[in-house]
Amino acid sequence: MDPFKKISSIVTPLDKVNVDTDQIVPKQFLKLVQKSGFGKFLFFNWRYDENENKKSDFVLNDPKYTNSQILVAGDNFGCGSSREHAVWALLDYGFSVIIAPSFADIFLSNCFKNGVLPITLDQKIVEKLQQETGKVEVDLENQIIKTPSEEIRFDIDSYKKKILLEGLDDIAQTFQYEKEISEFERESKIPSVL
Amino acid sequence: MGKTLFEKIWESHIVVEKQNSPSLIYIDRHLVHEVTSPQAFEGLRINNRKVRRPDLTIATMDHNVPTTDRSLPILDQTSSVQIQTLEKNCKDFGIKLFGINSPNQGIVHVIGPQLGITLPGTTIVCGDSHTSTHGAFGALALGIGTSDVEHVLASQTMWLEKPKPFEIRVEGKRKNPHAVTAKDIVLSIIKNIGTGGGTGTVIEYRGEGITDLSMEQRMTICNMSIEAGARAGLIAPDEKTFDYLRDREYTPKNYESLVDTWKDHLKSDSDATFDKQFTLPIDDIAPQVSWGTNPGMTCDVTESIPTPDEFSKGDVNQKKGAEKALDYMDLKPGTLIEDIKIDRVFIGSCTNARLEDLIEASKVIKDQKISPHVKAMVVPGSQMVKKQAEEMGLDKIFINANFEWREAGCSMCLGMNPDILSPGERCASTSNRNFEGRQGTGGRTHLVSPVMAAAAAINGHFVDVRKMDLN
Numbered sequence: 023m024d025p026f027k028k029i030s031s032i033v034t035p036l037d038k039v040n041v042d043t044d045q046i047v048p049k050q051f052l053k054l055v056q057k058s059g060f061g062k063f064l065f066f067n068w069r070y071d072e073n074e075n076k077k078s079d080f081v082l083n084d085p086k087y088t089n090s091q092i093l094v095a096g097d098n099f100g101c102g103s104s105r106e107h108a109v110w111a112l113l114d115y116g117f118s119v120i121i122a123p124s125f126a127d128i129f130l131s132n133c134f135k136n137g138v139l140p141i142t143l144d145q146k147i148v149e150k151l152q153q154e155t156g157k158v159e160v161d162l163e164n165q166i167i168k169t170p171s172e173e174i175r176f177d178i179d180s181y182k183k184k185i186l187l188e189g190l191d192d193i194a195q196t197f198q199y200e201k202e203i204s205e206f207e208r209e210s211k212i213p214s215v216l
Numbered sequence: 217m218g219k220t221l222f223e224k225i226w227e228s229h230i231v232v233e234k235q236n237s238p239s240l241i242y243i244d245r246h247l248v249h250e251v252t253s254p255q256a257f258e259g260l261r262i263n264n265r266k267v268r269r270p271d272l273t274i275a276t277m278d279h280n281v282p283t284t285d286r287s288l289p290i291l292d293q294t295s296s297v298q299i300q301t302l303e304k305n306c307k308d309f310g311i312k313l314f315g316i317n318s319p320n321q322g323i324v325h326v327i328g329p330q331l332g333i334t335l336p337g338t339t340i341v342c343g344d345s346h347t348s349t350h351g352a353f354g355a356l357a358l359g360i361g362t363s364d365v366e367h368v369l370a371s372q373t374m375w376l377e378k379p380k381p382f383e384i385r386v387e388g389k390r391k392n393p394h395a396v397t398a399k400d401i402v403l404s405i406i407k408n409i410g411t412g413g414g415t416g417t418v419i420e421y422r423g424e425g426i427t428d429l430s431m432e433q434r435m436t437i438c439n440m441s442i443e444a445g446a447r448a449g450l451i452a453p454d455e456k457t458f459d460y461l462r463d464r465e466y467t468p469k470n471y472e473s474l475v476d477t478w479k480d481h482l483k484s485d486s487d488a489t490f491d492k493q494f495t496l497p498i499d500d501i502a503p504q505v506s507w508g509t510n511p512g513m514t515c516d517v518t519e520s521i522p523t524p525d526e527f528s529k530g531d532v533n534q535k536k537g538a539e540k541a542l543d544y545m546d547l548k549p550g551t552l553i554e555d556i557k558i559d560r561v562f563i564g565s566c567t568n569a570r571l572e573d574l575i576e577a578s579k580v581i582k583d584q585k586i587s588p589h590v591k592a593m594v595v596p597g598s599q600m601v602k603k604q605a606e607e608m609g610l611d612k613i614f615i616n617a618n619f620e621w622r623e624a625g626c627s628m629c630l631g632m633n634p635d636i637l638s639p640g641e642r643c644a645s646t647s648n649r650n651f652e653g654r655q656g657t658g659g660r661t662h663l664v665s666p667v668m669a670a671a672a673a674i675n676g677h678f679v680d681v682r683k684m685d686l687n
Contacts, residue, residue: 038540039533040411040510044651049632053280053294055254055301057362067653072639096533098412101445101510102651103630104345105252106361127379127415127447128345128359135363179377181237192363193265196371199232199240203373206231211477212244213468214271215333216312 023137025189029118030159031091034081035152041095042102043129047111060107061114092158094151095122100129109136119160121167123148134182135192141167141176162187218485220381221452222418225356225482229339231373238375244338245355246368247324248275248311250302251632252343256366257305267309268372274333275306276314278323280632283595283622286316295633309369320465322598322624325349325566329435330600332464336453336478341368346566346648347448348441352434353461354453354482356418359442379447380491382417383484384409386425388499394576394686396501398433399568399646399665401425402440403504403514405496411512414446417492420484421451425498431460432572439567440648443511452483505553505678506650506663508541513650514663515553517680523549544652545660546640553678556662560643561586561673562655563619563666564595565629568646571601573666578610579686580670581617587676593620593635595627619673631656644672 051063068080076083093112099122100108109132112120118138123145125133133140139162143151151158156170162183167174185192196203219227232240246269253275260267267273280295282288290296299316306313314320320327325346328334336354341347343365350357364374384405390396406413419441426434434451441449451457458475461467468474502516508527515522524542526549528535542549547556563569563577574594586592594614596602602624605611611621628635629647637643637659646669650661664672671681 037536039537042510042649042651044630044649044654048653048657049630050657052251052632053292053298055298056258057255067657072658098415098445101411102345102442102649104343104359104361106255106363109361124412124415126412126445128361132361132363135361179237181234191263192375193263193367193370196240196367196373196375199373202231202240203242203371206242207372210242210244211474212335212338213470214269215245215274215466216271 023189023191026118026137026139026162026186028159028161028163029091030157031089032087032156033092033094033151033154033158034087034090036081036093036095037152039096040098040101043100043105043108044102046100046108047105052105052107057110059114060111061116064111064115089116091116092119092121092160093117094148095120097123097145099125101126104128106132109133109138113138121148121151134185137186137189139186143174143176147174217489218487220484220488220490221354221420221450221482222356222381225337225339226378228337238377240373241339241376242373243341243368244272245333245340246273247328247340247342247347248273248365249279249324249342249344250277250298251279252362253305253365254298254301255362256369257309259366260309260369265370267311267369270310272372273311273369275302275311276321276324276327277302277316279626279630281316281625282633283625283627283635286623292634319599319603322600323566323569323626325439326570326597326601329353329460330464330598332461332467335461335474336457337482341374345442346439348446349435349439349566351438351441351449352431352451353457354450356448356450358448379416379418382414382419382446382492383490384419384421385423385495386421386498387423387495388425388497389428390498390501392682395667395682396503397665397667398429398436400501400504401496401498402437403506403511403663404501405494406440406444406511407504407514408496409444409494411443411510412445414441414444417446418448418450419444419446421449426451427454430572431456432570435570436567440511443648453478503665503668503681505668507545507547507553508538509544509650509652511648511650511663513538513541517553517668517678520552521547521549554680555677557642557677558590558644558662558672559641560637561590561592561669562595562628562643562645562647563593563669564597564627565647566597567648568666569595569597569601571604573646574601574605574610577666577670578613580667580681580684581674582613584617584674586618586673590673590676592618592673593622593628595622596624598624628655630654644669644678
């Protein structure tokens with residue numbers, strides 16, 4: 023996982039609540055056995071009509087958002103299916119920060135595993151950010167979002183912040199607790215399946 | 217102070233505890249399927265890592281397998297590759313696989329309990345959000361993403377922030393338990409608390425309305441916990457739970473001594489406190505039908521489609537969501553649910569494709585034919601459910617009514633295999649998600665119970681199944 027760097031970009035407003043992972047990446051694209059190349063499937067049914075022509079009314083098809091790295095979404099973003107393909111698609115498309123009033127639990131956890139920073143902010147601040155047309159800087163180190171007119175502080179768990187900033191391998195971190203895991207296994211009364 | 221059932225299971229699985237940060241939790245059972253695992257195994261290979269506990273890991277293929285004749289080759293090349301990849305991964309890493317021709321193949325959340333792999337008091341994970349199903353047995357069962365699948369394969373643990381306990385009491389008795397089902401209870405709950413109502417929590421379902429239910433019905437309830445956004449759903453184990461798991465193919469040899477340790481321990485203490493609470497009285501609840509594009513957009517079969525204002529109760533964003541949903545579903549406020557015509561019926565999925573579901577649905581359609589303009593199918597949850605149903609002659613009842621009778625898999629719940637809706641088609645479905653395009657691009661899904669789906673198949677539109685004789 024690449025370390026998370028400070029980013030500066032315009033924001034893409036996605037003015038919808040309860041965006042489920044079926045919309046983020048529809049099921050017909052879950053058959054691949056690798057993690058790369060999902061960006062072209064992001065919000066596929068909202069981006070393209072049945073003949074795979076771009077729908078002009080969908081925000082991602084507006085050329086002014088082409089290089090945006092920050093998605094500002096509605097409440098309960100990423101609900102539904104646990105598919106991590108949703109995060110792979112967002113990241114591959116170019117989004118490395120998602121801001122919303124709330125996230126679904128599994129989606130939130132999947133973000134941190136892939137170097138995507140999810141930021142939870144008050145509904146009113148999110149709505150204001152959705153109107154922002156200037157460049158927005160996201161500084162994870164200092165936990166600050168800078169817009170042309172203001173600075174917004176955000177919270178993040180210190181362990182998750184470290185994982186993102188250093189791009190750490192989660193599993194290698196866990197292996198440092200090998201002694202504790204083995205001890206737990208010796209004490210466990212739950213039998214094997216087989 | 218007393219502890220909740222969730223806290224007891226959590227505490228007995230902590231490997232490393234950290235305050236205000238995720239803790240490292242041990243995982244007793246890991247279920248694996250073909251769609252969310254290939255990238256996890258690939259990660260192990262790249263880093264030269266092994267599967268730590270193949271003996272706690274079980275795999276099957278369910279999401280994209282065809283439900284038609286299994287002796288024929290799989291036509292979809294990418295599906296075929298995914299299936300072969302799982303076969304190779306299981307072989308390379310020493311994992312037991314119930315493959316496409318195994319008598320134990322089926323939807324992962326149906327076979328776990330059916331084989332006695334799911335056990336009370338354990339932690340269970342699977343790269344699938346409906347892992348919450350196993351909570352019906354008093355297990356802490358969590359859906360996880362592919363990175364966590366890899367993490368659990370490598371370490372048999374995962375980092376998890378401690379969710380908060382949420383008590384949902386289901387009180388009273390249903391007047392007609394054949395017509396008003398567990399599905400209607402859980403849809404009523406989601407309708408009330410919303411699709412994000414359970415976020416960050418583990419729901420424990422309690423009360424007479426829950427203890428009255430069979431194990432299969434309890435699974436339907438816990439299965440849809442994720443549709444309320446919860447991390448997991450739980451029901452304290454009782455004699456029904458212990459009986460269900462006794463003498464299954466993989467029930468542990470020391471099962472009775474395990475039951476002794478579970479009996480008095482695996483329940484919330486009388487003085488335990490919950491962070492959140494909701495009560496649903498069920499004496500008068502009606503069969504439920506979803507009308508929108510998330511499971512919270514649901515109403516009674518006797519009602520009409522609400523206006524976006526009525527639905528949103530003043531929330532601007534919810535109102536916009538409802539307007540968009542009605543547009544997608546091609547429905548108008550004020551239309552009676554019973555006046556909605558359907559094109560397709562799907563009886564299947566990890567929510568409602570167990571033996572009891574099929575028995576109940578078969579009572580509705582016995583000696584009848586489905587409406588001539590409706591196409592209907594039954595996809596049993598597992599090959600074992602299919603076999604048991606066939607031994608009871610249920611297949612004949614469905615086939616005589618012009619239902620298709622298929623092989624086991626997830627099928628049209630998510631339409632990864634060829635079983636999909638065409639654009640604009642409207643389906644009465646016993647599955648769990650009515651999201652846009654879920655059952656096929658442009659398809660329209662109405663979530664209902666198996667008996668409601670069967671009644672809709674016969675009539676060609678939704679009907680209140682309480683009016684039918686189900687005995």
